[in-house]
Amino acid sequence: MSWEGGCLCGAVRFEVTQASFQTDYxxxxxxxxMSGSVLTSWADFKETDFRCTRGEIKYYKSSPHAERGFCADCGSSLIQRPWEGDYIAVATGSFDHPEEFRPTNVHCGIESQVPWLEINDNLPRKTTKEAMGFEVEN
Ligand SMILES: [Zn+2]
Ligand SMILES: [Zn+2]
Known part of the structure; x- marks a missing residue:
């Protein structure tokens, strides 16, 4: 199995060759x-199961904990890569079939959930501190 995705302009394409081991909001x-949206969703993969197949993903240090990757041509946000751990998180909306990556693990970062967003699932809710061990500044 493999799953493909890419940025909005098409300059960057990628694929993953093993199933995601964890999916989150x-x-x-x-x-x-980063996204310009109030809610993001992520699918985590072993770094060795991910490869860029066209163009180049540009990275920047987004916090002391991780770097984030995007298309330098169109700005689409694609992935984040923590310094610790050998996994990467792919923004599920960048997959060709995002419907295949339903988040099943957790709502993370709920300290910043906007009050008008109603969510009717039973997934655990965790603050960033609870889920990741650090706090996010505004
Ligand atoms: Zn692009
Ligand atoms: Zn986040």
Whole structure:
């Protein structure tokens, strides 16, 4: 099995060759600013199961804990890569079939969940501190 995805303009394409081991929502302020949206969703993969197949992903240090990767041509946010751990998180909306990556693990970053967003699932809710061990500044 493999799953493909890419950025909005098409300059960057990627694929993963093993199933995601964890899928999350994140409401944290970093993800909000990165995406321009109030809620993001992520699928985690072993780094060795991910490869860029066209173009190049550009990275920047988004916090002391991780770097984030995007397409330098169109700005689409694609992945985040923690310094610790050998996994990467792919923004599920960048997959060709995002419907295949339903978050099943947790709502992370709920300290920043906007009050008008109603969510009717039973997934655990965790603050960034509870889920990741650090706090996010605004
Ligand atoms: Zn692009
Ligand atoms: Zn986040």
């Amino acid at each position: 994140c409401h944290c302020r970093m993800c909000q600013r």
